[in-house]
Amino acid sequence: MTAAESTTNARERARLAHLVEYLLTERAVLLAVLLVVVLVWFKVLQAGQYLVAPYDLGYLASALESLVPLCLLALAELLVIVSGRGGIDLSVGAIVSLAGMAFGFCVAGGWPVPLAMLVCLAAGTLLGAVNGVLTAYLRFPPLIATLATYYAYSSLAMVSNDRAPISTEPVQRLSALTRPIDVFGLYVPRHVFTILLPCLVLVWLVVNRSTYGRKLYAVGTNDVAATFAALSVARVRLAAYTGAGLLAGVVAVVTVAQFASARPDAGTVGNGMALPAITIAVLGGVAIQGGIGTVGGVAMAALLVTWLNAGLLLAFEGSEGSQYQLLALGVVLVGSALLNTISLRRYG
């Protein structure tokens, strides 16, 4: 081997190492690659006639319906987990249930819809603020505080209308909010544009382009240092939990409209909405220790999981698809956490 050859080899190896580092540290890029892999994989399965229905653009567009709650709640977990000190919010699903019931009561009581929406958002904000006061000011461990409020909120939601859903005529009319619209021949659920995108941009602006965002990361990375930098640590954390509650309130509006009914167990039935949201946040590169995580990563993770789930539903007959979704979620979560550990250890 000549000297020139060995230097080109070394250069290539260095370039490869750079690429690996880039993929491991830029979570959104890695997820985009994975997303392409998933799309191609299901396309291949479709070509081999393994799917029960075509995995085409129309199907992917309609699958975006389940992206909205998933993505919004994962963003809520992003705010809370980034704020540090073991930040986590188990109660978001219960907030969705309770705020949704408040929304249902207002609409069924003949209030104008925009006013009822405001009430719903305010209810979510208030419930999130309760979490925030408990964790930030009274210094409860977040896992415990939100476990307790999960219990309390879900119980109140169930009792509020004696276990019955509210699905009177005015509530049913809300489904117009989520009716699909025609985008270049594709039927995309309306609330992807009217609710998800504005919220995504808003959270991105708050996290990346506001002083509050800088404070949030500072507090999450090292709250002692943040205290000495004259930041009000408790207030920043309170705002994070309150923001998470607000986002859960938005999800409550979406969920009620989508099902044309305010169900008291909307966010807590089965494993609830909180566990998938936390899973997606972690998959999106949010470190559970706090201070690390991006909006782009979380949004990509939500999209990946949505389209993966949609594909799995087609790959199996009957309820098997939804069972394999559980497996996929678990495996992807452990995989991404292992990836987080490795990339943190190697690239600090």
Add this chain to the structure above:
Amino acid sequence: MTTVAHRLQARRPAARPIEGQELALLGVLVVLWGVLGLATDTFLTGSNLQAILFNVAPIALIGIGMTAVIVTAGIDVSVGSAVAVVMVVVAKLIRDVGVPAPLAVLVAVALGVCLGAINGGLVAFGRIHPIIVTFATLNVFRFVALRIFDGRQVTGVPDTLGSLGGGADGRIWGLPTAWLLAVLLGAAMWWYMRSWPTGRHLYAVGGDVRAARLAGVRVRRRLVFAYVLTGALVGLAGCVLIGSGGLVSQNAGEGLELQVIAAVVIGGTSIMGGRGTVLGTMLGALLVGTVTSAVTLLGWPSELTPLFVGVFILVAVGADLVRARRRKAR
């Protein structure tokens, strides 16, 4: 002189057999039972108390392991799904193969140990945060259970495990066998965590991992032990839940993890690790069981139970926080 007094004072809490939070819990329980006995005719009857103790048994059993896990600053949210796996496997074995009771229990515990070893291995060797690991296995175990259910709930399970169940066969001296088993194992674990070196190491790992490692504690082994023990107890709890047989439905064990964690936390175990006892967990489980029964007997909607559980968690942890602040101030 002052140093001697200081040292004595510092040592006293460790020598006390029962701690403040446990005493307070005991007081709450006594008051609650007294009030409920006066308020209803049915609370302090034998059959109701038997029902409460039996319903508490699975939570207390898993709580024993969960206490160890949380003391090491970990958490296991996968126990509900793990219970579902154990239940469906054992129920099918009993019904379709006719496995005798001792073998069924053995299989259940072995299966639980395997599931726990997956959690423990990932936590100790994968160095992933326990809540992430067990969130993932919560999904995976539920998937495994649903695959074995094969789209149908298991019906017509014979009462092979009746001696652990809630029926008349499942009682010794009028007390539910399952509860007696939980008390026995709880007492053993309480003694182990209190007096054995390896038991104390669990607290060391939870208090400060690095200090524990430098002091020669085999951190990984302790971590795996805590999760495997939880798995084994999940196996036993699964047997109790199958009990007198009948039906095992696909949503078996859903939400159980939160009840167990609630019992542990109400019992005074710190979620940050390093502090807590099995005795507290047993009392916490009993409190949750009492509240559940009381809400039903008072004729309130059963959905109110979680509200009370939530409030109890906040009060218990709040009291602990106040005492921790006082300890620091002293």
